[in-house]
Amino acid sequence: MSATEASSPMPIEVLLGHDAVPIDKEVFTALLGNSVAGTYKGYERALEAGSIKLADLVYLARKGDIPYSLFFAPLSLVREQVHKKTEKLLAGISRDTFSIGSRAKVELRNVELIVKDLIRKQQLLRKHDPSLKRNQIVGLLRDDTSPVHVDAARLMSAIGISHDELRACRTKEKALDVVIERLEANQVLVSRSVQHYMPQRLTHVKFSGMTIRDNKVPYIFLAGGDHGDDQEPAGRTIFTLVLMTVLVARRIFAPMTWDGGSTQTDPGREYDIAGSMLMPTERMKELDPSSIDDMKAASDEFKVTPSAVTVRAMRLGMISGETASNHLSQLRGEFMSLPKGGPRSPIRPENAVRKYNGRQLTIRMLHALDSGDISAGDFCRSICLNHLKPARIEDLRRAVE
Incomplete structure (x- = not known):
């Protein structure tokens, strides 16, 4: 036996009565492992037993939307077909990372299974819910010449939310719930990271989230965990969600990473629109925040982080870049010195x-x-x-x- 033969995986036997027909195990796993059928117990049992009944194979092929004949095709052809299907499926998200003030880049393979799962859910919903209409948020802000505050007001109105309503929320967590509720009422789906309940663990992947294309039910995925900019989670998440809502409105569908403590000179139009939505210019000027305590007080009103208020104040010319950098450094140090919470209760x-x-x-x-x-x-x-x-x-x- 050659070394190649010795290292080849044992085939999967397809059973039909007393007869058994071997198929390439790599073909079997490539086809089913890259489809929803890979979550079925029949797939796992076949891998353990090294065999599968023909009727069960046909069932899995149908559930995975796989032409049955492909199981008997050469591995090279199967890989080509899987690649084409994956490319088509992932057309809902760009491979380029949308970054603001961050050098981090998200490799699509690190979140690919989550993307595929959310796209499958979009497809299922479109198939089974005839009440869905064309989404009114997607592409709402196409005009780059419109003033930032006008775009912010337009998007707020389309979502159905006001500054007064957000400020009236008792906590940042409640404000986050309100924003999510209004987005989903407008067919913008919001998924939040829950470790161990997703098809892929987000270990060693620092990113804020991603937007996934669909003309009826676009998805916003909010990543959890450490973003590396040392800010309290709830306020940061609100800004992240609003920022990604702006991306959807501007037809930008991509993984996103942003540094909430960045003072770079031009974080971009999308960032300023999000800032205007949560921290309107007129109210910022009324508050006129300049000190660290001012930033903290304003952050409670606007339901964002003190760092976000600091950067917004700098962008509006209310404080200098040097003052902003000093504030951000102090806020980062204060956050890092806070006692870390103990183990959380397991989520149901x-x-x-x-x-x-x-x-x-x-x-x-x-x-x-x-x-x-x-x-x-x-x-x-x-x-x-x-x-x-x-x-x-x-x-x-x-x-x-």
């Missing part, structure tokens, strides 16, 4: 699934389940990624009420 599975999918997608797909358009098993696989069994669907229903 139904709450984790709701948070990762977004409430609106979950509700709409529950309607599809109730109408019989999708089975309980398929719902648990495609929407819950098998983290919930059919018996726990009612828990999920209560979690989104």
